[in-house]
Amino acid sequence: MRDRDTGVQHAVREAITLRNRTVVPHTRLRDRVIASGDPATSRYARDLGHIARGNLLWSDRTARYRADGRRGTLAVTSRPDGIDTSPITLPATEWWWRQL
Numbered sequence: 001m002r003d004r005d006t007g008v009q010h011a012v013r014e015a016i017t018l019r020n021r022t023v024v025p026h027t028r029l030r031d032r033v034i035a036s037g038d039p040a041t042s043r044y045a046r047d048l049g050h051i052a053r054g055n056l057l058w059s060d061r062t063a064r065y066r067a068d069g070r071r072g073t074l075a076v077t078s079r080p081d082g083i084d085t086s087p088i089t090l091p092a093t094e095w096w097w098r099q100l
Contacts, residue, residue: 017084024085025096026052 006014026049033045053076059065060074087097 018088020083021085021088022093022096023052024083025100028100 030045030049034042036042056076057074087094
């Protein structure tokens with residue numbers, strides 16, 4: 001926030017957008033692994049998605065991340081529309097898209 005001189009709401013929106021974009025390579029790779037037909041690997045790939053979703057829902061609802069004390073209003077979908085699918089241009093994540 002400080003290095004970009006933005007407010008909290010803008011920083012939160014930017015973080016959510018970044019998180020949503022990281023789901024793109026995960027979802028594509030998961031679908032490829034499931035299509036491979038190996039039961040153990042397919043189960044593992046599906047379970048990773050369940051873990052990520054569970055963590056996201058927990059984070060949205062726990063008091064730890066709710067400064068105002070209210071319950072979160074996060075909506076989770078399995079195939080969200082409108083997400084930018086281009087690679088995130090950060091050295092730490094660019095390689096994820098090369099795996100596709």
